[in-house]
Amino acid sequence: MNNFVTYDYNQVIPSDLSSKTIIMIGRVNDKMKRFELGVESMKFIIREIPESKMIIISNSFYNDYLVKLVNLLNLDNNVDFVEYTSTPEMYFKNVSLHIFPSISESFGLVLSEIKIFGIPTILVGLDYVSISKGGTVILYDDDSRSIAKEAIKILKDDKYRNKLGKEARKSMKKFNNELIIINR
Secondary structure, eight states: OOOOOSSOGGGOOOOOOOSOEEEEESOTTOGGGOHHHHHHHHHHHHHHOTTOEEEEEEOGGGOHHHHHHHHHTTOTTTEEEEEOOSOGGGGOSSOOEEEEOOSOOSSOHHHHHHHHTTOOEEEESOTTSTTOSSSEEEEOOOOHHHHHHHHHHHHHOHHHHHHHHHHHHHHTTTOOHHHHHHTO
């Protein structure tokens, strides 16, 4: 099922993919979003890439569990919680990877926003979503080590990361709000 997209493709300046920053966005209180998989993967990522960071954008009133998990895994210096904003693009400037471990999506608005900014994504089993192809790596293993392994590969290989970023952005060109209005 296609949906309207938040950003105008032609008005967006893509991420430069220059940092070792990973982003996750959504409702952390929704168990189907499985943010803990992304946080747990950071434990393995920082062993290979100590300077890596994760930004989690969500409603901070609901992330007590994740804060405790971050503390338990000693990731305080690597994971930042940011209050939800309706303008998350301010965080997209140099982000290099999006982890999307959700198992329940229809269209994936967050995924569409990330892809328009040319940010590669690791999806965990969401191959049925209409925007899942292009600039994504789809894993069928609900294991934080598998996510970390792929994240490390993307973060360490500039050529691969940039290729995925270009594919992500290009795949969103067909999701044009005017075309959706015409086809309704």
